[in-house]
Amino acid sequence: MPEEATPLEVHGLPHEAFLAEVHSFEFWFQSVQGYLAGTSYGHRPGVVAEALSDAERERLVTILCSYCVGETAALEAASGLIAFAPNRLTQIFLSTQVVDEGRHIEVLLHRMRELGIADPEVEIAKRASPSLLHFKRRLLELVAGRDWEAALFAQNVILEAMEFTVFQTHAQRADPITAEVLRGIVKDERRHIGFGENELGRRLRAAPHMRARLGEVKKELDHLVLECFDETLRSLEVPASERPSLGRDYLQAVARLGFTT
Numbered sequence: 001m002p003e004e005a006t007p008l009e010v011h012g013l014p015h016e017a018f019l020a021e022v023h024s025f026e027f028w029f030q031s032v033q034g035y036l037a038g039t040s041y042g043h044r045p046g047v048v049a050e051a052l053s054d055a056e057r058e059r060l061v062t063i064l065c066s067y068c069v070g071e072t073a074a075l076e077a078a079s080g081l082i083a084f085a086p087n088r089l090t091q092i093f094l095s096t097q098v099v100d101e102g103r104h105i106e107v108l109l110h111r112m113r114e115l116g117i118a119d120p121e122v123e124i125a126k127r128a129s130p131s132l133l134h135f136k137r138r139l140l141e142l143v144a145g146r147d148w149e150a151a152l153f154a155q156n157v158i159l160e161a162m163e164f165t166v167f168q169t170h171a172q173r174a175d176p177i178t179a180e181v182l183r184g185i186v187k188d189e190r191r192h193i194g195f196g197e198n199e200l201g202r203r204l205r206a207a208p209h210m211r212a213r214l215g216e217v218k219k220e221l222d223h224l225v226l227e228c229f230d231e232t233l234r235s236l237e238v239p240a241s242e243r244p245s246l247g248r249d250y251l252q253a254v255a256r257l258g259f260t261t
């Protein structure tokens, strides 16, 4: 008789076994199955589209263009990182991340088409945030330089923390379809941040001198991320009074690794 699959019980496991479990395809599959089952392009087919004014639609498309740049940065960087990942566990986790990032791009492009954009690539080239494009270039340079810690920090901590905060905020204000798409993406980004924090936290404990170098990376890239953050929140018409606290959410995520400068 085939054994019945039981849900993974990860919290009682010793730390190393816990990490091996939560960074596996087994865990990934169970996780995404939970929130993607029954959806098509990241949202349930029954969700009713809300009528948007031309101005709202334009603003949303511009924001989605920048999101696509962030997701493409993560897709290209995560796949490049696999080539020099230090072990199987990190290679396997990054493989799951590549799948997630590819899916994120797919659903965002699809959302743009649903909004009437015939060729999303043309709009991305015209509208994407220059600061995010700069960030993407720097991230891919770190990957090309095979700088594991700096690239992982830039991608799985800085970029992901920004996306996590922005997408979550946007989902609260978005039309129902965009909101569902973003909530699914946020669930994946949470997993990606967890991986970055675990992997870097362990390395920083073993080699504290690394902290100064990652602090430099943070100093260089923070303002690009915060600029893009600001552009997006302004265009979502998030009141100025709420923006500083959202910036703080981002900085707190980075500070969990001990970077406060």
Ligand SMILES: [Fe+2]
Pocket (backbone or CB within 6 Å): 071, 074, 100, 101, 104, 185, 189
């Ligand atoms: Fe993503």
Ligand SMILES: [Fe+2]
Pocket (backbone or CB within 6 Å): 074, 101, 160, 188, 189, 192
């Ligand atoms: Fe991600």
